[in-house]
Amino acid sequence: MQKKIFLNEDEIPRQWYNIAADLPGTINPPLGPDGKPISPEMLAPVFPMNLIEQEVSTERWIDIPDGILDMLCRWRPSPLHRAIYLEKALKTPAKIFYKDESVSPAGSHKPNTAVAQAWYNKEFGIKRLTTETGAGQWGSALSYACALLGLECKVFMVKVSFEQKPFRKVLMQTWGGNCVASPSNETIVGREILKQTPDTPGSLGIAISEAIEQAVGDESGQTRYALGSVLNHVMLHQTIIGLEAKKQLAKAGIKKVDTVIGCAGGGSNFAGLAFPFTHDKINGADIEIIPVEPASCPTLTATPFSYDHGDVAQMTPMLPMHSLGHKYIPAPIHAGGLRYHGMAPLVSHAVEAGLMTPMAIQQLECYEAAMTFARTEGLLVAPETSHAIAATIRKALEAKETGEEKTIIFNLSGHGLMDLNGYAKYMAGDLHNISMSEKEIEESRKISMGGNPVPKI
Amino acid sequence: MQKKIFLNEDEIPRQWYNIAADLPGTINPPLGPDGKPISPEMLAPVFPMNLIEQEVSTERWIDIPDGILDMLCRWRPSPLHRAIYLEKALKTPAKIFYKDESVSPAGSHKPNTAVAQAWYNKEFGIKRLTTETGAGQWGSALSYACALLGLECKVFMVKVSFEQKPFRKVLMQTWGGNCVASPSNETIVGREILKQTPDTPGSLGIAISEAIEQAVGDESGQTRYALGSVLNHVMLHQTIIGLEAKKQLAKAGIKKVDTVIGCAGGGSNFAGLAFPFTHDKINGADIEIIPVEPASCPTLTATPFSYDHGDVAQMTPMLPMHSLGHKYIPAPIHAGGLRYHGMAPLVSHAVEAGLMTPMAIQQLECYEAAMTFARTEGLLVAPETSHAIAATIRKALEAKETGEEKTIIFNLSGHGLMDLNGYAKYMAGDLHNISMSEKEIEESRKISMGGNPVPKI
Numbered sequence: 080m081q082k083k084i085f086l087n088e089d090e091i092p093r094q095w096y097n098i099a100a101d102l103p104g105t106i107n108p109p110l111g112p113d114g115k116p117i118s119p120e121m122l123a124p125v126f127p128m129n130l131i132e133q134e135v136s137t138e139r140w141i142d143i144p145d146g147i148l149d150m151l152c153r154w155r156p157s158p159l160h161r162a163i164y165l166e167k168a169l170k171t172p173a174k175i176f177y178k179d180e181s182v183s184p185a186g187s188h189k190p191n192t193a194v195a196q197a198w199y200n201k202e203f204g205i206k207r208l209t210t211e212t213g214a215g216q217w218g219s220a221l222s223y224a225c226a227l228l229g230l231e232c233k234v235f236m237v238k239v240s241f242e243q244k245p246f247r248k249v250l251m252q253t254w255g256g257n258c259v260a261s262p263s264n265e266t267i268v269g270r271e272i273l274k275q276t277p278d279t280p281g282s283l284g285i286a287i288s289e290a291i292e293q294a295v296g297d298e299s300g301q302t303r304y305a306l307g308s309v310l311n312h313v314m315l316h317q318t319i320i321g322l323e324a325k326k327q328l329a330k331a332g333i334k335k336v337d338t339v340i341g342c343a344g345g346g347s348n349f350a351g352l353a354f355p356f357t358h359d360k361i362n363g364a365d366i367e368i369i370p371v372e373p374a375s376c377p378t379l380t381a382t383p384f385s386y387d388h389g390d391v392a393q394m395t396p397m398l399p400m401h402s403l404g405h406k407y408i409p410a411p412i413h414a415g416g417l418r419y420h421g422m423a424p425l426v427s428h429a430v431e432a433g434l435m436t437p438m439a440i441q442q443l444e445c446y447e448a449a450m451t452f453a454r455t456e457g458l459l460v461a462p463e464t465s466h467a468i469a470a471t472i473r474k475a476l477e478a479k480e481t482g483e484e485k486t487i488i489f490n491l492s493g494h495g496l497m498d499l500n501g502y503a504k505y506m507a508g509d510l511h512n513i514s515m516s517e518k519e520i521e522e523s524r525k526i527s528m529g530g531n532p533v534p535k536i
Numbered sequence: 537m538q539k540k541i542f543l544n545e546d547e548i549p550r551q552w553y554n555i556a557a558d559l560p561g562t563i564n565p566p567l568g569p570d571g572k573p574i575s576p577e578m579l580a581p582v583f584p585m586n587l588i589e590q591e592v593s594t595e596r597w598i599d600i601p602d603g604i605l606d607m608l609c610r611w612r613p614s615p616l617h618r619a620i621y622l623e624k625a626l627k628t629p630a631k632i633f634y635k636d637e638s639v640s641p642a643g644s645h646k647p648n649t650a651v652a653q654a655w656y657n658k659e660f661g662i663k664r665l666t667t668e669t670g671a672g673q674w675g676s677a678l679s680y681a682c683a684l685l686g687l688e689c690k691v692f693m694v695k696v697s698f699e700q701k702p703f704r705k706v707l708m709q710t711w712g713g714n715c716v717a718s719p720s721n722e723t724i725v726g727r728e729i730l731k732q733t734p735d736t737p738g739s740l741g742i743a744i745s746e747a748i749e750q751a752v753g754d755e756s757g758q759t760r761y762a763l764g765s766v767l768n769h770v771m772l773h774q775t776i777i778g779l780e781a782k783k784q785l786a787k788a789g790i791k792k793v794d795t796v797i798g799c800a801g802g803g804s805n806f807a808g809l810a811f812p813f814t815h816d817k818i819n820g821a822d823i824e825i826i827p828v829e830p831a832s833c834p835t836l837t838a839t840p841f842s843y844d845h846g847d848v849a850q851m852t853p854m855l856p857m858h859s860l861g862h863k864y865i866p867a868p869i870h871a872g873g874l875r876y877h878g879m880a881p882l883v884s885h886a887v888e889a890g891l892m893t894p895m896a897i898q899q900l901e902c903y904e905a906a907m908t909f910a911r912t913e914g915l916l917v918a919p920e921t922s923h924a925i926a927a928t929i930r931k932a933l934e935a936k937e938t939g940e941e942k943t944i945i946f947n948l949s950g951h952g953l954m955d956l957n958g959y960a961k962y963m964a965g966d967l968h969n970i971s972m973s974e975k976e977i978e979e980s981r982k983i984s985m986g987g988n989p990v991p992k993i
Contacts, residue, residue, distance in 0.1 A: 082609055085542050152539055153914055164684075182639070184914040186953065226911045227621075246956040253910050253959050453710050454683045457610055457641040496643065496953050499703040502710050 082163060084327040086156035092322040093143055095315045098354045098425055100139035101361050103432050107424070108135075109396035110386060117396045124295045125304050127203035130196065133312040141315065143195075150194040150227055151319065154183045159327035160491075164455040166475070173478035174333070175471060176488040178324045178352060179458075185250075187461065187493030188348045189220030189307055192316035196305045197224035206301040207231035209294045211261065211286030214240055214415030215247025216461075216493065217307030222256025235261035235289045238281035240415070246497060261286040268292055268392070282408065283419070284391025291394055308345025309389060309398070309423045317351025324488060325355055333486055336366055338474050340489040342466040343370035343379065343437070344416045346423030348492035354425075357434050368435045369474075370426060371466040373445075374514040375410040378403055378422045379430055379437035381520050387421060387527065400427040403520065404527025410513045412442050413501030414462040416493075420527075438470050441512040445469045446505040449495070461493035462501045539620060541784040543613035549779040550600055552772045555811045555882055557596035558818050560889050564856035564881070565592075567843055574853045581752045582761050584660035587653065590769040598772065600652075607651040607684055608776065611640045616784035617948075621912040623932070630935035631790070632928060633945040635781045635809060636915075642707075644918065644950030645805040646677030646764055649773035653762045654681035663758040664688035666751045668718065668743030671697055671872030672704025673918075673950065674764030679713025692718035692746045695738035697872070703954060718743040725749055725849070739865065740876070741848025748851055765802025766846060766855070766880045774808025781945060782812055790943055793823055795931050797946040799923035800827035800836065800894070801873045803880030805949035811882075814891050825892045826931075827883060828923040830902075831971035832867040835860055835879045836887055836894035838977050844878060844984065857884040860977065861984025867970045869899050870958030871919040873950075877984075895927050898969040902926045903962040906952070918950035919958045 099106050108116035119131045126134070133141065143151075162175040180188035200208060208230055212218030218234035225232035234256050241248060241260040251258045261281045262269035266289040272279060279285075294304035306313065321339075328336060339356045341349030349370045360366045372379055378401045387402035389395035402421040403409075409418035422430075429435050442462075449465035451472065452458065460468065467489040478485045495502065504510050515523070556563050565573040576588045583591070590598065600608075619632040637645035657665060665687055669675030675691035682689035691713050698705060698717040708715040718738045719726035723746040729736060736742075751761035763770065778796075785793060796813045798806030806827045817823045829836055835858045844859035846852035859878040860866075866875035879887075886892050899919075906922035908929065909915065917925065924946040935942045952959065961967050972980075 081545055083545065085544070087542070088538055088540065184916070223914060227914065245960070249956040249960040249963070250916065250953075252963055253907065253916055253956075255911060450710065454712060457680060457684065459641070459707065459710055496707075499706040499710075503702070503706040506706070506709055 081331070082161050084159040084331050086323060086326055088152045088156070090326060091148060091152060091156050092319055093148065094140040095143060096318040096322060096355050096358060097136060097139055097141055097315050098357060098429070099137050099311060101358055102425070102428050104428070106137070106428065107399035109398050111396055125291060127200050127205055127303055129199045129203055130312050133315060134310060144198065147195050147198045150198070151191065155319070156323045157182050159324055159331070161331070162456050165452060168451065168455045169472065169475050169479065171475040171479040172482060173475045173485045173487055175475060176328065176486070177491045178320055178488065179491045180320060180348065181458070181460070181491055181494035185216065185220040185223050186496070187216050187220065188317060188320060188351055188490070189217050190223055191319055191351065192307065192313045192347065193220040193224035194227065195316040197221070197228050197230055200303055200305070201228050201230060204301070205230070205303045207233065207297070208303060208305045209233045209235070209290040210305045210307065211235045211283060211290045213237050213283050213418065215244055215251070216416060218256065218258060219247060219250045220307065221305055222251040222254040225256065226254040232256040233293060234258040235263065235286040237261055237283055237286050238279070261289050263289060265289070266292045282391060287390045288392045288394050308347040309421065311425055313347050314350040314354065314423055314425050317347045318354050320348070320351035320490060321353060321355035324352060328488070335486060336488055337485040338367045338369065338487040340369045340371060340467050340470045340474070340487065342417060342463050342492060343372050343422065343426065344419050344463065346370070346426040348490050350423060350426055352488070352490040353435070357429060360434055369470055370430070370435055370437045371470040372437065372439050373412055373414055373417050373466060374439045374441045374512065375412050376403065376418055377439040377515060377520070378420065379427070380439040381515065382524065384427055384431045389421060399424050401430065404524040406527040407523045412513060413498065414442070414466065416463040417466065440466055440469045441514065442510060443512050446502070446510065448472050458491070459495045460491060461495045462498055464492045467492070538788070539618050541616040541788050543780060543783055545609045545613070547783060548605060548609060548613050549776055550605065551597040552600060553775040553779060553812050553815060554593060554596055554598055554772050555814060555886070556594050556768060558815055559882070559885050563594070563885065566853035566855050568853055582748060584657050584662055584760055586656045586660055587769050590772060591767060601655065604652050604655045607655065608648065612776070613780045614639050616781055616788070618788070619913050622909060625908065625912045626929065626932050626936065628932040628936040629939060630932045630942045630944055632932060633785065633943070634948045635777055635945065636948045637777060637805065638915070638917070638948055638951035642673070642677040642680050643953070644673050644677065645774060645777060645808055645947070646674050647680055648776055648808065649764065649770045649804065650677040650681035651684065652773040654678070654685050654687055657760055657762070658685050658687060661758070662687070662760045664690065664754070665760060665762045666690045666692070666747040667762045667764070668692045668740060668747045670694050670740050670875070672701055672708070673873060675713065675715060676704060676707045677764065678762055679708040679711040682713065683711040689713040690750060691715040692720065692743040694718055694740055694743050695736070718746050720746060722746070723749045739848060744847045745849045745851050765804040766878065768882055770804050771807040771811065771880055771882050774804045775811050777805070777808035777947060778810060778812030781809060785945070792943065793945055794942040795824045795826065795944040797826045797828060797924050797927050797931070797944065799874060799920045799949060800829050800879065800883065801876045801920065803827070803883035805947050807880060807883055809945070809947040810892070814886060817891055826927055827887070827892055827894045828927040829894065829896050830869055830871055830874050830923060831896045831898045831969065832869050833860065833875055834896040834972060834977070835877065836884070837896040838972065839981065841884055841888045846878060856881050858887065861981040863984040864980045869970060870955065871899070871923065873920040874923065897923055897926045898971065899967060900969050903959070903967065905929050915948070916952045917948060918952045919955055921949045924949070
């Protein structure tokens with residue numbers, strides 16, 4: 080039986096899919112400090128205008144420039160696999176497929192948007208990009224993209240990760256990226272925080288503040304900031320995943336997909352696979368679409384849709400999203416990419432519209448699923464991806480109960496070869512489940528929102 | 537321009553190529569302690585008879601069993617890439633291709649033979665395999681293969697690597713492999729060495745001795761030993777690399793290959809790519825075939841073809857090979873897979889027959905080449921593979937001098953995502969070149985051979 084379905088380079092999709100064109104209801108704009116919608120011009124010091132135009136676009140299909148296609152074709156189209164060994168182990172009648180985004184040089188889906196963002200910035204005359212990174216996946220991807228295009232890349236990496244994961248920094252450096260621990264002495268906000276709390280482990284919120292400060296503060300106007308998830312244009316660039324997957328499923332003779340699954344932190348790998356299928360659902364197809372989040376950071380499953388900041392320091396506009404509150408520091412689970420208080424506005428909107436059914440899963444079930452996957456399919460996945468596999472196994476076992484030959488597809492967002500510490504702890508029995516109680520969720524949101532009721536849209 | 541050339545699963549080669557059928561002159565047999573040829577029966581406690589038959593076979597083409605093809609198709613056929621960005625950076629008229637063996641779940645070419653060896657052992661009724669591993673690539677590959685087939689796997693990992701590279705052990709454990717530091721308390725030889733030198737860092741020679749002792753000592757007869765390089769059947773299994781590459785080059789419209797390059801430690805990834813092209817050379821094709829070794833371990837470029845042991849403790853038969861002497865401990869360069877005193881008998885024979893032109897390169901040139909590759913082609917390669925890239929760049933620059941549009945292909949034997957420490961040291965300026973003088977080579981061989989003249993074949 081055929082286990083891998085490839086597309087040729089000339090079969091790569093030549094347009095991205097913009098779900099903003101199809102979502103029911105009005106797309107809520109980001110709001111400024113005055114509570115009024117942000118205009119594109121207000122974002123101009125932070126992002127190049129061509130990306131801002133994409134951010135607010137409601138065109139359904141957006142052409143992928145040849146220069147970006149050329150870079151994507153270094154590793155794309157990515158393979159679609161039929162997980163026949165996992166199916167056998169589960170004794171399920173379900174057909175399980177996975178889209179393997181771990182084949183990119185940086186090892187995850189992140190380069191899909193990194194090369195696009197770098198290309199648009201270069202087109203706009205920008206010479207240097209700044210960004211933040213937590214566990215290091217996004218910093219690696221942007222360093223890689225900048226190496227291909229000859230741009231400078233500055234990465235502020237959360238200090239605790241910078242120290243715990245030295246090899247992520249080396250990977251960025253190999254691609255020419257300049258990675259520093261955040262908070263750093265290179266920014267006003269960094270110096271201020273170091274003065275007050277010299278021993279701080281740092282946070283994504285601080286790192287975002289430093290990266291934005293350096294971009295906005297470059298008087299030559301040649302520096303901009305790049306974000307690896309959450310924003311509309313990031314979701315857009317990732318849709319190539321789902322668009323390829325649909326072509327590949329058709330090649331494999333699959334007429335109907337029943338379930339689409341992805342892990343969701345900021346939302347971009349999930350949206351990348353799911354939005355093209357959501358398009359079909361909006362047009363009447365019967366598809367279950369499941370974003371999977373950790374029980375320790377249950378953004379979609381436990382919070383209302385409301386306006387909140389993207390960062391701790393409130394430097395970003397207010398975004399319409401499911402959020403645990405911008406001050407919330409998620410528990411230190413190994414799936415660093417899922418430790419985010421908010422969720423992409425477009426994903427949040429789709430969930431609110433009833434198009435998706437989010438699921439939260441505990442980390443022990445996720446690691447167990449990843450172990451099963453490694454010993455059947457062979458690939459060692461990132462801790463983030465293990466959440467998608469755990470949900471897939473749940474759905475495959477449901478199909479076994481009912482005897483239905485369902486077709487399930489999930490996104491294998493990244494490999495775990497640089498995250499083996501988590502596997503080691505799991506096998507040693509040193510990990511435990513972590514979940515938030517309803518009371519903790521309420522408290523977290525109260526603190527973030529200053530005790531005020533959450534603004535309803 | 538097309539950058540990746542794929543084959544479909546149904547285009548995978550269905551036979552391995554056995555160069556023993558075509559090499560000029562007589563294939564020299566391994567010799568026992570009495571100086572007489574080893575019989576297949578004498579190897580039976582160590583290897584299953586079906587693999588011993590392959591080891592001594594002189595059939596040109598050997599069918600790949602369906603059960604092995606099925607496992608290989610989990611990641612094979614592997615992609616062939618055209619390195620157009622490296623070509624541009626070098627401004628060379630040469631066409632550069634690379635066969636990407638890093639796409640296997642274990643990240644290198646090693647699983648090609650691991651799944652074959654595990655399958656033949658299982659066919660023969662074996663339940664458990666033992667092996668040694670240095671840096672950990674082979675131990676990972678065999679653990680993976682055993683996971684797929686439900687065999688037990690025991691890996692003796694050189695103690696210094698066991699401690700320095702804990703994540704390789706975790707990778708093996710994730711696949712169910714049982715990895716212990718060598719010397720261990722589990723064998724007679726291990727206990728003896730620990731009693732004499734409790735602080736020994738271990739060596740590949742000791743680890744081999746422990747693995748063989750456990751295999752031979754299992755009275756149930758259900759345990760055998762597996763080796764990841766050097767032996768004829770290992771070279772055979774790896775020829776799928778070159779056989780696929782030839783089909784892919786034909787698909788890309790390439791009529792003539794001028795240069796074939798691979799790094800060579802024990803010789804298996806090099807032989808895998810090179811032997812099918814050597815077959816053409818034996819039949820009159822004009823091809824330059826280059827095994828590349830580190831200047832610190834110049835087996836092929838500096839030593840005569842002679843009989844020597846495969847391990848320090850002289851537990852293996854004497855093999856006809858280029859060797860620095862079985863007591864030689866190579867310098868601790870980062871390319872751990874190239875730190876071996878000998879070279880596969882079939883590769884040694886081919887070099888002796890004038891079919892190949894070996895090259896030795898210093899580690900700084902290799903790391904520089906790997907950095908150039910990472911910033912042009914994007915992939916971060918293993919330190920071993922960097923030797924093949926350094927040689928490729930030399931040949932591409934020669935072509936630039938002469939203006940010849942040569943076609944060069946090299947084997948990208950593995951990725952470097954678990955070897956970033958070497959890159960970090962290189963970028964920090966902490967690495968230096970290491971080479972052996974003629975006198976050191978002579979001394980090393982004298983010590984190994986007990987001061988006797990090297991036996992000529």
